[in-house]
Amino acid sequence: MQLPFKFMKAxxxxxxxxxxxxxxxxxxxREHLANERxxxxxxxxxxxxxxxxxxxxRLRILRPxxxxxxxxxxxxxxxxxxxxxxxxxxxxxxxxxxxxxxIEEDTYQPxxxxxxxxxxxxxxxxxxxxxxxFSFPLESLNTVIxx
Numbered sequence: 001m002q003l004p005f006k007f008m009k010a011x012x013x014x015x016x017x018x019x020x021x022x023x024x025x026x027x028x029x030r031e032h033l034a035n036e037r038x039x040x041x042x043x044x045x046x047x048x049x050x051x052x053x054x055x056x057x058r059l060r061i062l063r064p065x066x067x068x069x070x071x072x073x074x075x076x077x078x079x080x081x082x083x084x085x086x087x088x089x090x091x092x093x094x095x096x097x098x099x100x101x102x103i104e105e106d107t108y109q110p111x112x113x114x115x116x117x118x119x120x121x122x123x124x125x126x127x128x129x130x131x132x133x134f135s136f137p138l139e140s141l142n143t144v145i146x147x
Contacts, residue, residue, distance in 0.1 A: 028103060035099045042092030045118075046085045049125075053081030077128050084121045091117070 057078035095114055102108035 031103045035096060039092055039096035043089060046088030046092060049085030049088060050082045053078040053085060077132050080128060081125055084125060
């Protein structure tokens with residue numbers, strides 16, 4: 001007689017544990033809100049990269065105002081920043097939708113691929129900025145204004 005009672009008690013404890021492991025609706029809401037905050041942070045990063053690309057091209061960084069208005073190589077770096085910004089926006093939207101689906105299906109697994117990809121892109125862009133800044137000839141910065 002003791003055996004069935006222990007068995008029933010064990011099943012009751014197991015079902016209580018299963019209930020406690022299932023996320024409540026409040027937990028799901030919290031997960032969705034965290035996913036949306038992450039998405040918005042990625043969007044801000046992408047927009048910032050695009051803006052920095054436009055800034056590089058439009059202000060012609062390190063180019064004196066009296067220098068010839070040849071486009072130089074700065075536009076390539078600005079284009080790279082803008083393209084990486086656009087790619088960031090597209091990938092963040094795709095990632096947001098995938099995480100949203102995974103949260104609903106309770107199958108979410110953190111993905112490291114997007115983090116590694118974006119880190120490599122920013123590192124390459126940073127190397128491009130450092131190269132651009134230090135490869136620019138300093139002689140052209142000493143332009144004399146003749147009146």
